[in-house]
Amino acid sequence: TVTEHSAVSAQERYPTGPRLPSSSSDDLSPAFRSSGVPILDAPEEEKVHDVSKLDPPNRRKNKKRILVTGGAGFIGSHLVDRLMDEGNMVIVVDSLFTGKKSNLERHFSNPRFEFIRQDVIEPLYVEVDQIYHLACPASPIHYKYNPIHTLKTSFMGTYNMLGLAKRTHARFLITSTSEVYGDPLIHPQVEEYWGNVNPIGERSCYDEGKRVAETLCYDFKRQNGVDIRIARIFNTYGPRMALNDGRVVSNFVGQAIRREELTVQGTGNQTRSFCYVSDQVDGLIRLMNTEDVEGPVNIGNPTEFTIKELADVVKEVVEPRVDVTYTPLTPDDPKQRKPDITKAQSKIGWNPTVELRDGLKLMALDFKERIKNGDEGW
Numbered sequence: 329t330v331t332e333h334s335a336v337s338a339q340e341r342y343p344t345g346p347r348l349p350s351s352s353s354d355d356l357s358p359a360f361r362s363s364g365v366p367i368l369d370a371p372e373e374e375k376v377h378d379v380s381k382l383d384p385p386n387r388r389k390n391k392k393r394i395l396v397t398g399g400a401g402f403i404g405s406h407l408v409d410r411l412m413d414e415g416n417m418v419i420v421v422d423s424l425f426t427g428k429k430s431n432l433e434r435h436f437s438n439p440r441f442e443f444i445r446q447d448v449i450e451p452l453y454v455e456v457d458q459i460y461h462l463a464c465p466a467s468p469i470h471y472k473y474n475p476i477h478t479l480k481t482s483f484m485g486t487y488n489m490l491g492l493a494k495r496t497h498a499r500f501l502i503t504s505t506s507e508v509y510g511d512p513l514i515h516p517q518v519e520e521y522w523g524n525v526n527p528i529g530e531r532s533c534y535d536e537g538k539r540v541a542e543t544l545c546y547d548f549k550r551q552n553g554v555d556i557r558i559a560r561i562f563n564t565y566g567p568r569m570a571l572n573d574g575r576v577v578s579n580f581v582g583q584a585i586r587r588e589e590l591t592v593q594g595t596g597n598q599t600r601s602f603c604y605v606s607d608q609v610d611g612l613i614r615l616m617n618t619e620d621v622e623g624p625v626n627i628g629n630p631t632e633f634t635i636k637e638l639a640d641v642v643k644e645v646v647e648p649r650v651d652v653t654y655t656p657l658t659p660d661d662p663k664q665r666k667p668d669i670t671k672a673q674s675k676i677g678w679n680p681t682v683e684l685r686d687g688l689k690l691m692a693l694d695f696k697e698r699i700k701n702g703d704e705g706w
């Protein structure tokens with residue numbers, strides 16, 4: 329029963345809340361007194377309609393609704409495989425500019441999977457718990473093809489997806505890039521390094537686009553409290569890279585299988601560090617699901633190779649009977665690149681595990697099959 333005493337203390341507790349009957353409990357109808365229904369409304373703060381405090385309908389316990397932008401692409405589709413295997417509901421948004429529906433073929437009949445063909449420069453209205461924002465052309469030949477669209481993708485695409493994260497209270501992870509370090513003046517690259525980027529060059533649409541995307545993430549975090557994660561991805565390779573992708577590993581592996589010359593650009597003394605795609609995806613998932621990670625995190629394999637050395641490894645693993653030819657270097661090509669992964673190791677417990685030779689063998693199997701089947705582009 330409700331006593332005068334409890335009514336007074338509740339009134340004090342909720343001074344701006346609903347008015348309570350000022351009379352004693354004797355004034356309440358007998359029906360109310362015996363019903364046990366509390367006479368207090370919920371306190372004001374609990375009345376606010378905050379979806380993040382509710383259990384959404386249509387959802388399996390402990391499984392998440394996850395949006396992957398760029399999910400039909402190379403890294404995106406491997407990420408989708410992992411998230412689907414874990415039993416989550418996955419929505420992929422992809423414009424198919426560089427992604428391929430065939431990368432997701434195995435999931436199309438699964439009721440937990442949904443594909444939306446849409447460019448992220450258009451707003452999107454879905455309800456999700458996590459957003460992996462990968463959508464953006466990543467190969468230099470693709471991002472330079474329509475640089476204005478690349479910039480729109482990085483700015484407007486990230487803006488739209490951060491707006492979605494803000495509305496739905498979803499955690500948001502963006503795949504940024506080692507290219508934010510530009511042609512780096514410190515080596516290996518640590519996350520604290522601000523980079524050496526040409527703001528008006530041919531690569532700037534990607535480098536500066538990703539830099540402003542990182543800025544947007546931090547402004548949504550500071551201004552709106554959006555829970556963000558930034559992965560700075562270093563060169564990644566593996567099965568499902570497009571055969572016409574134009575990046576060095578896919579070019580060399582495709583050329584070796586077709587017995588064409590391997591096209592080394594410049595002197596071949598520039599360096600890169602190559603991360604196998606399953607390691608990369610593992611790093612992204614760990615970063616997304618670790619609490620309280622402050623600032624960007626490098627995800628890449630720190631074993632560094634010159635491009636000439638890479639050509640030698642591809643010859644050894646895929647096809648020794650090919651030659652190397654030298655072609656001109658593209659403008660602003662970074663001279664050296666290697667991630668410092670101390671932060672990934674200590675904050676998210678991540679370490680790459682796949683050696684270049686092993687990864688190349690797996691990639692060559694996939695490329696051989698696709699070349700045999702004539703599956704070279706879309």
Ligand SMILES: O=c1ccn([C@@H]2O[C@H](COP(=O)(O)OP(=O)(O)O[C@H]3OC[C@@H](O)[C@H](O)[C@H]3O)[C@@H](O)[C@H]2O)c(=O)[nH]1
Nearest residue numbers: 466468505506562563575576579591592593598635661
């Ligand atoms: O056929 C080729 C292609 C490329 N290269 C050289 O190989 C190096 C790597 O070039 P890639 O095109 O593979 O990739 P880049 O390292 O220049 O850029 C990449 O950086 C990291 C990611 O964010 C992106 O995937 C991409 O922008 C460059 O020095 C390039 O000149 C060749 O020698 N031959």
